[in-house]
Amino acid sequence: MMKLLKINSSGRRGMSISRQKVDEIVSKLLVKYPSADVRVRDTAYDNLPFLSDHFIEAIFRNDDLSEEQRGAIQLSDRLVNELMESDIIVIGAPMYNFGIPACLKAYFDLIARAGKTFRYTEQGYPIGLLKNKKAIVVIATGGVPIGSPMDFSKNYIAAFLGFLGIEDIEFIALDENRFKLEEKEKKADEKLAMILN
Known part of the structure; x- marks a missing residue:
């Protein structure tokens, strides 16, 4: 079964251009893959923690984790598994x-977990472990x-996803939307039609 991971990060729930486009993309993917399973991750409202001392200590140890360290990486493990199980990731x-x-x-x-989403070679070269996945990234700017x-934003996201092994990345640009929204939406729709064919 096809698995989709829908990720939003806009602080705006109702009037977010990126959220609207992510919803549209997922809806179109569900037309193409009607039996697909969709998982939703809303980073703006999931209260995700920033990295902590316990988390950093835990990811560099393989065993004998303290209760605090186990708790610190529990959410990370769940997020990693969710990502690893997904075939298409749509990011706003x-x-x-x-x-x-x-x-x-x-x-x-x-x-970003060594040994789970990437690994290092003996020479210290990183290799992404998330293969055969597609990412569609909507970037909206005022x-x-x-x-x-x-x-x-764009180069960072591309570099980060590539670091994890996700090489099939499509960007949907809704930039300069305060001045060129109609023009950008038309171009975005044309690109989406090509991507989803």
Whole structure:
């Protein structure tokens, strides 16, 4: 069974452009894969923790974890398993102050796990372990053009997902939406049609 992971990170629930587009993409994927299982991860409202001393200690130990350390990595283990089981990941990533929301960065920090989502070779070269997955990433910005010197979102997301082994990444740009929303939505719809064919 096809498994979809829907990830939102906008702090806006009702009027979020990225959330609306993520919903649309998932709906279209369900037309293509009607029996697909959809899991929802809302990083803005899941109260994901930032990395802590207990968490960092735990991920560098294989056994003899304290109760605090086990508790610290429990959520991370669940997020990693959820991601590993997914075939298509749809991410909504509005740009806040030139980068991704802090809640999405917190999520990324929790799923970057050596030995689970990536590993190092004997020479210290990282190899991503999440193969054969597709990511569709919606980036919405009010005024910053994607690909401009002020965009610290797209390349970071591409590098991070690639680090985990996800190489099939499509970006849906809804940038400069305060000035060019209609134009950008038309281009986004055209790109989506190609992706979902």
